[in-house]
Amino acid sequence: MKQRELLQTAMHDLDLTREAFAERLGCAKRTLDKWLLPDTSNDYRKMNETIWNLVREILAHEKLKAKHERLQKRIIKDD
Numbered sequence: 484m485k486q487r488e489l490l491q492t493a494m495h496d497l498d499l500t501r502e503a504f505a506e507r508l509g510c511a512k513r514t515l516d517k518w519l520l521p522d523t524s525n526d527y528r529k530m531n532e533t534i535w536n537l538v539r540e541i542l543a544h545e546k547l548k549a550k551h552e553r554l555q556k557r558i559i560k561d562d
Contacts, residue, residue, distance in 0.1 A: 487518070
């Protein structure tokens, strides 16, 4: 997956704006904007491996959190 695809997918899955996603990553919105550019753009900037890992960890965390919430609802319903 290309960096642009990863970032767009993450923003969509997390339902975050560029501003909110940049804040979650701890970077400036302008930095995120440059990461989102096509790699043919002169302003394109490549993310380092730490950011790739951070995005993956955020997505994994949110997926696990949603699963936990579903299980909690099921437990409460069964009681």
